[in-house]
Amino acid sequence: MIIGIPKEIKNNEFRVGILPVGVELLTVKGHEVLIEKNAGIGSGISDQEYRHAGAKIIASGREVYRRADLIVKIKEPLPPEYKLLREGQIVFTYFHFAASRQLTMAMLERKIVAFAYETLQTENGELPCLTPMSEVAGRMAVHEGAKYLEEPMKGRGILLGGVPGVSPAEVIIIGAGVVGSNACKMAAGLGANVTVLDINLNRLRYLDEIMPANVHTLMSNSHTIRDSVLKADLVISTVLKRGSKAPRVVDRRTVSKMKKGSVVVDVAIDQGGSFETSRPTTHDHPTYVVNGVVHYCVTNMPGAVARTSTYALTNATLPYILILTEKGWEKGANKVFALNRALNMVKGELVIQEVAETFKLPYKQFKLGV
Numbered sequence: 001m002i003i004g005i006p007k008e009i010k011n012n013e014f015r016v017g018i019l020p021v022g023v024e025l026l027t028v029k030g031h032e033v034l035i036e037k038n039a040g041i042g043s044g045i046s047d048q049e050y051r052h053a054g055a056k057i058i059a060s061g062r063e064v065y066r067r068a069d070l071i072v073k074i075k076e077p078l079p080p081e082y083k084l085l086r087e088g089q090i091v092f093t094y095f096h097f098a099a100s101r102q103l104t105m106a107m108l109e110r111k112i113v114a115f116a117y118e119t120l121q122t123e124n125g126e127l128p129c130l131t132p133m134s135e136v137a138g139r140m141a142v143h144e145g146a147k148y149l150e151e152p153m154k155g156r157g158i159l160l161g162g163v164p165g166v167s168p169a170e171v172i173i174i175g176a177g178v179v180g181s182n183a184c185k186m187a188a189g190l191g192a193n194v195t196v197l198d199i200n201l202n203r204l205r206y207l208d209e210i211m212p213a214n215v216h217t218l219m220s221n222s223h224t225i226r227d228s229v230l231k232a233d234l235v236i237s238t239v240l241k242r243g244s245k246a247p248r249v250v251d252r253r254t255v256s257k258m259k260k261g262s263v264v265v266d267v268a269i270d271q272g273g274s275f276e277t278s279r280p281t282t283h284d285h286p287t288y289v290v291n292g293v294v295h296y297c298v299t300n301m302p303g304a305v306a307r308t309s310t311y312a313l314t315n316a317t318l319p320y321i322l323i324l325t326e327k328g329w330e331k332g333a334n335k336v337f338a339l340n341r342a343l344n345m346v347k348g349e350l351v352i353q354e355v356a357e358t359f360k361l362p363y364k365q366f367k368l369g370v
Contacts, residue, residue: 001325002032004068006061007039010075010299012283014042014306015313017072017093020053022318027054031325034068036061043310065089070329072321074313075300076103087111088347090329092321094118097344098245098358099272104350111348113329117317118270119243119352120342127242128338129320131178132312136302138182138238141265144301145171145234146190148263148287148294155294156261158233161191168192172228174220174249174274175238176203179267183236188215195228226254236265237274243344243354246271252290260292269297333366340368 003026005017016039023033033055037047047057058064065071065084073093077085085091088111095116097104107114117129142160149169151157162168171187173180176198187194188211197220198204204217218224229235229250235258239246246268255264255277268274269281277290281297283304288295302309320339323332333343344352349364356363 001069002034002067003070003072003321003325004064005033005035005039005055005072006064006081007036008074008303009061009078009080010303013075013300013303015074015303015310016040016043016045016306017074017314018318018321019311019314020045020049020055022314022321023050023053023055025318025322026325029322029326032056034058034064036064040310043306045310070321070324072317074303076100077107079106082106082110085110085112088113090115090324092117092317092324092342094270095344096270097352097355098243099270101359104355104359104361107345108348108350112345113343113347114345115320115324115329115333115339115342116243116344116352117313117342119344119354120320120338121242123337128316129313129342132316133302133309134178134238135182136305136309136312137267138179138236139186140301140305141179141183141236141238141267142171142186142190144286144296144298145236145263145265148296149234149261153287153294154261154289155263156233156259160187160234168214169233170231171195171234171236172232173197173236173238174225174228175240176200176207176217177238177240179238179240180236181207183238184211184215187234187236188212192234197224197228222249225249229254230257230259232262233259234263234265236267238267239274240268240271241354243352244271245358246274248274248276250275250277252276255293256291258291258293261294262292263294263296265296267301270299273297334369337368340366 070090092115146160149155171192173196194215266278351366
């Protein structure tokens with residue numbers, strides 16, 4: 001099989017879809033790996049390292065797309081890439097289809113075979129390709145929130161941990177999953193007063209046991225979310241529903257009543273965002289202000305720390321790339337539960353219910369073991 005690794009074109013996206021060790025493992029098995037020139041530079045990986053591992057360096061992304069049977073990348077295809085995809089081509093990446101009807105319809109039109117990192121799920125419910133980037137995003141969310149609380153950034157002018165004699169910031173984290181727990185660790189470590197909300201009492205009990213005394217847990221519902229957000233200096237929203245658009249948990253009216261200069265970091269923005277006032281931003285222009293509240297809604301947060309993120313993500317994706325190349329997409333999706341869950345589209349047909357329901361489109365179930 002020919003595997004293509006194009007250079008990412010999304011704003012300030014410096015990650016790359018494979019490491020040299022992945023190239024070596026694939027080429028040893030007889031596969032051909034094509035890597036667009038300088039695709040790994042942002043992650044600190046040179047063309048020479050890839051070449052030494054057995055890859056062929058290709059001058060243009062167009063040529064990579066033209067020749068490859070399997071495209072492995074990081075972020076969803078952008079409009080300039082749509083026309084480069086062809087019928088039956090396998091694409092393995094973050095798609096987040098439920099956040100974009102345009103992308104969904106474009107990929108259906110191109111009739112690709114789409115495997116999405118974010119819906120790849122093991123039998124015990126884990127999301128192995130989402131977890132490492134959630135860890136990065138959770139930790140980054142606190143960094144970014146702390147920065148944008150500064151006065152020059154239009155924030156309230158508050159130091160997250162305070163100082164002796166001065167109260168620390170109030171940090172509210174909505175969702176106690178991987179993103180939320182990592183955000184808890186960082187915010188608590190900086191000395192903030194942290195409250196984490198979730199609908200899972202067992203998860204809250206677990207965090208209550210392992211987190212320091214400045215982390216408090218609260219059952220999540222419309223009332224507790226609203227009350228918590230109104231007292232917050234920094235809100236980090238992490239709500240996720242696999243494959244679906246993120247639920248809106250904070251409406252525009254509540255935002256209008258928040259403290260002026262408070263900061264929202266909406267980590268759920270990849271799936272559409274969980275604040276009614278959220279809209280996607282880029283690393284070039286990461287924030288905007290609504291009703292005096294600073295919104296940070298960058299859709300590829302981990303791309304800014306690519307040297308960490310690339311290694312963390314490709315550790316998780318490589319085993320599935322090896323399965324796809326050895327078994328082929330159809331047998332892989334038939335026999336491997338996680339890949340079955342990752343399969344979102346097959347040659348013009350949706351095979352994931354959550355995306356179909358989001359856009360009221362038909363779908364066909366691709367059954368495991370058939």
